[in-house]
Amino acid sequence: MSERFSFDLHARDGKARTGVIQTPRGAVRTPAFMPVGTAATVKAMMPESVRATGADILLGNTYHLMLRPTAERIDRLGGLHKFMNWERPILTDSGGFQVMSLAGLRKLTEKGVTFKSHIDGSKHELTPERSMEIQRLLGSDIVMCFDECPALPADRDRIAESMRLSMRWAERSRAAFGDRPGHALFGIMQGGLEQDLREESAEALKAIGFEGYAVGGLAVGEGQEAMFDCLDYAPGFLPEDKPRYLMGVGKPDDIVGAVKRGIDMMDCVLPSRSGRTGQVFTRHGVLNIKNARHIDDPRPLDEACTCPACRNFSRAYLHHVFRSQEIISSMLLTWHNLHYFQEIMAGMREAIAAGTFAAWEADFHAGRAQGDI
Numbered sequence: 205m206s207e208r209f210s211f212d213l214h215a216r217d218g219k220a221r222t223g224v225i226q227t228p229r230g231a232v233r234t235p236a237f238m239p240v241g242t243a244a245t246v247k248a249m250m251p252e253s254v255r256a257t258g259a260d261i262l263l264g265n266t267y268h269l270m271l272r273p274t275a276e277r278i279d280r281l282g283g284l285h286k287f288m289n290w291e292r293p294i295l296t297d298s299g300g301f302q303v304m305s306l307a308g309l310r311k312l313t314e315k316g317v318t319f320k321s322h323i324d325g326s327k328h329e330l331t332p333e334r335s336m337e338i339q340r341l342l343g344s345d346i347v348m349c350f351d352e353c354p355a356l357p358a359d360r361d362r363i364a365e366s367m368r369l370s371m372r373w374a375e376r377s378r379a380a381f382g383d384r385p386g387h388a389l390f391g392i393m394q395g396g397l398e399q400d401l402r403e404e405s406a407e408a409l410k411a412i413g414f415e416g417y418a419v420g421g422l423a424v425g426e427g428q429e430a431m432f433d434c435l436d437y438a439p440g441f442l443p444e445d446k447p448r449y450l451m452g453v454g455k456p457d458d459i460v461g462a463v464k465r466g467i468d469m470m471d472c473v474l475p476s477r478s479g480r481t482g483q484v485f486t487r488h489g490v491l492n493i494k495n496a497r498h499i500d501d502p503r504p505l506d507e508a509c510t511c512p513a514c515r516n517f518s519r520a521y522l523h524h525v526f527r528s529q530e531i532i533s534s535m536l537l538t539w540h541n542l543h544y545f546q547e548i549m550a551g552m553r554e555a556i557a558a559g560t561f562a563a564w565e566a567d568f569h570a571g572r573a574q575g576d577i
């Protein structure tokens with residue numbers, strides 16, 4: 205285990221990169237996918253099961269945890285790692301995105317955001333300083349700057365104004381974070397789909413200096429083509445030698461396209477949330493287990509998959525327990541989806557190291573039938 209936070213790039217293939225982030229709580233192999241552990245749990249998964257899928261790091265949500273059970277209570281109980289029995293790295297978001305997407309009665313000023321809890325209507329405030337304090341109390345290994353992520357579509361002036369506010373908040377986040385060896389603070393690039401504003405944001409963040417850099421403000425309704433157009437230039441504005449984290453992404457083909465364009469880390473609720481709705485991701489495409497066509501199907505979800513759902517259960521059984529709203533349905537489908545997402549990451553890491561990413565990507569796309577399978 206390293207006492208420091210560091211990032212070592214091992215290989216490149218085109219713009220795609222593979223390497224390792226070292227932290228005092230363990231190594232993170234990149235490109236990395238982070239399962240989302242919103243309320244101190246990856247829903248329907250035991251922590252050891254999350255690890256068994258291949259995850260090196262998971263994401264915790266500041267907004268949810270500050271409201272319930274509160275950061276102070278988690279701190280008193282030994283921090284988030286101990287609280288949720290996950291002793292490997294945790295990245296926490298700043299709360300900024302979820303305040304704007306979940307909370308009620310929000311008021312945004314230069315200082316920060318005041319809002320009402322979606323749980324009980326109680327009043328709260330998030331500022332760069334309070335977000336840093338919460339993430340410190342949680343004990344997270346990678347802390348995210350407090351920022352504002354404007355909803356798209358938005359006009360250029362709004363995007364510019366919002367980005368510049370986030371850059372001022374990045375300064376304040378850096379100042380409030382303090383000197384915490386072994387912990388990292390990541391800046392978040394904003395700027396919407398405006399190339400010049402993205403470059404301005406990157407320059408502002410580099411002038412402050414961070415241990416890693418996120419591409420924020422995407423996966424907010426712009427669509428894959430627009431997101432990839434932005435990713436064709438935005439990662440290149442960021443330092444080569446620091447991790448690049450694309451927030452909130454995404455479907456398997458989004459993830460592959462992002463890594464191809466130079467992204468090292470991603471997080472998304474899709475594999476876990478969709479597992480609970482019966483949506484199953486496989487190397488041959490997507491299926492929904494609730495479809496009646498599975499009712500007598502003795503085959504596994506994916507013959508080639510080694511997860512517990514595919515090794516031990518038929519589609520007919522998974523259809524039955526989904527239809528019966530049995531808890532095991534969410535457990536098995538979440539496990540399968542997370543396992544598959546980690547299989548994609550492992551395949552890309554290996555391909556980039558071998559210089560065969562283009563062939564791997566062609567095989568990835570070739571295997572995916574259209575629609576249900």
Ligand SMILES: CNc1nc2cc(C(N)=O)ccc2[nH]1
Nearest residue numbers: 301353420421422423451452
């Ligand atoms: C699900 N899409 C998504 N876009 C995001 C953008 C941010 C951001 N801070 O710009 C954070 C979380 C995000 N999640």
